[in-house]
Amino acid sequence: MESSDKSGSKVAALTILFFQTNHGMPKGMGRMIEGGIKEHQNLERFIASSADIAPKDQIDLMARCWFSLTPGRTEAIQHEYVDARSGQTETVRITGSGEHGIATIHDQDLLIYAISQWIEAKRKGLEPSRRIHFTPYQFLAWMNREPGGGQYQRLKDALHRLKMTSIQTTIRSEQGKRSRKRIRQFSWISEWEITEEKGEIRGVEVVLAEWLFESIQDFHVLTLDKRYFDISGSVERWLYLYARKATGGPTGVWKETFKSLYQKSASQQAYKHYASTLRKLVKKNDLPGFRLEHVSSAQGKDMLLMERTEKRGVIEAKNPPAQEAQLVLIERSPLEEAWENVLELLRKQVGADQVKAWLERLQLGELVDGTLTYRANLKFVADWVETNFKHKMEAAWQSIGHPVTSVRIETKGRKSAA
Structure with a gap:
């Protein structure tokens, strides 16, 4: 369904279908989940829009890497750090199955798609649910990708990994007064279902993590450049997401040591190879919307300067003072x-x-x-x-x-x- 705004441009409207699973439901439209957890019952079915919606990502997932940078990773991803705002210690532990491994940063595209759809629905005054329905064509077209060429199989594989990846974290685990001992465990996808016809996927329906869904209620997201989906390299993808969050201040500039970025990315590379990758990215300098520069700290440590180009009118001098200090990333509300x-x-x-x-x-x-x-x-x-x-x-x-x-x-x- 389409409607026109005042400028005359057409905006595809989002719709929500109410599929009650207990009573009053039209025959054949949904079902009770046998053995399902109570919170999974009575979910409305949210229908994704094919509109050109700006991509958005959840902020906690941009501060540190929660996804594997290499396919088939089974070694756990672990983060532990002190929140500079609250002074409390936060933990993240992510594991995957031996068969599928941990969900990759390319699998994250599906979560970004869902988050973007949810935010657009709320912007229009609708109330989406965690159960979202879409077609592979909608998903691929939104990222400007051609269907076929193994894309359907890659989507299936991503669904498996997102379902089998387990996350344990204290981040945003408060209930009333914050309890630092409370740990939440979930998978990115609680359940999924695909409809196939003649060997091709016609529809996908997934129930995404409540932890993720809760974050959009207070708009805990940032807008991404649509060119993000054109980035093929995993390290480069994560660096874009981190730079997008870190440079959110008024200056649009952030500096951090190579070693710190290495730790936050949870890379399995040896540090020297990771540092070499960062130097190559600085040389390419084609991260969408950012300028990268290799600088040094007062102690001579390698640092990466990231600058959002849209936040300045003129490109500053290429050689800032060599004495750069490590900054502390304050988690904003x-x-x-x-x-x-x-x-x-x-x-x-x-x-x-x-x-x-x-x-x-x-x-x-x-x-x-x-x-x-x-x-x-x-x-x-x-x-x-x-x-x-x-x-x-x-x-x-x-x-x-x-x-x-x-x-x-x-x-x-x-x-x-x-």
């Missing part, structure tokens, strides 16, 4: 990450210079009953934003589907304008 998505929209609408001059100077406050408060250091800044950008900011928040209904600008703890 979902509201802060959503504000980054809003800023991206506003850069396209009012220009990057205007956003940098006025909006990036605002301090994000609290969200109460749909009203989001910002604070400015100077009254004239607050007044200018109130007059020139307030309505655009509200529209941008609403366009991403976030429950912000109004914006208030304050200065030095006082409202500059109602």
Whole structure:
């Protein structure tokens, strides 16, 4: 079903079919899952759209690599680190079956597809469920890939690996007051089903992890460049996702040691080979939307400088000072990450210079009953934003589907304008 927006462009509408599995369900439309876990019952069936929806990924999956960079990996992926914001230790442990191995970073494309569909549905005021239905053609066309050529078999293999990969983590495991001892275990896919006709897959239906689904409720996602799917190398793919998250600050620049990137990527390569791969990527310098540069720390350690090119008007000098310090990656709140998505929209609408001059100077406050408060250091800044950008900011928040209904600008703890 299609509808036209004010600009005349056609937007494919998302639809949700309600398949009740207990009673009142039309004959032949769904079934109870024998032996299924209670939370898997009574799931609505979400129908994916074939619209050109911007790809989005879950933020926790971008901070460290949760997927194998090589096919057939059976060695566990493990991360343990101290959250710089909370000071608490977070853990991740990912294992796979001996037959299928751990899901790969290319298998992650299916999760990115589902997340992107969910966010678009919420933006349109719909309520998707974890059970999502799509055709292989929709999935492949969305990534600008031609069907055939083994794509259907690769999709089947990806479904197997996503189902058989097991994740244990303390990240976002809070329930009420956060309990640091609470560990959640899940698979990327709880169950899946395919419909075949004459040897070809006609439809795919999957139930994705509740842990993943919960994260979209507070828009814990970032928008990706559609060219991400053109990246063939696994290390390069993960580096793009990490750079997209790490450079989310106002400067759009991030520096990190090769050794730290190596550890966060969970690569099975020897470090010297991984470092060589990073140097080659710097030489190619074709990561979509980023400039890479090899710099050195004060101690002479190899570091990678990542810069989002869309956040600057002119390319800076190629040789910054050699004395570079390791930065600490602060995990931002979902509201802060959503504000980054809003800023991206506003850069396209009012220009990057205007956003940098006025909006990036605002301090994000609290969200109460749909009203989001910002604070400015100077009254004239607050007044200018109130007059020139307030309505655009509200529209941008609403366009991403976030429950912000109004914006208030304050200065030095006082409202500059109602």
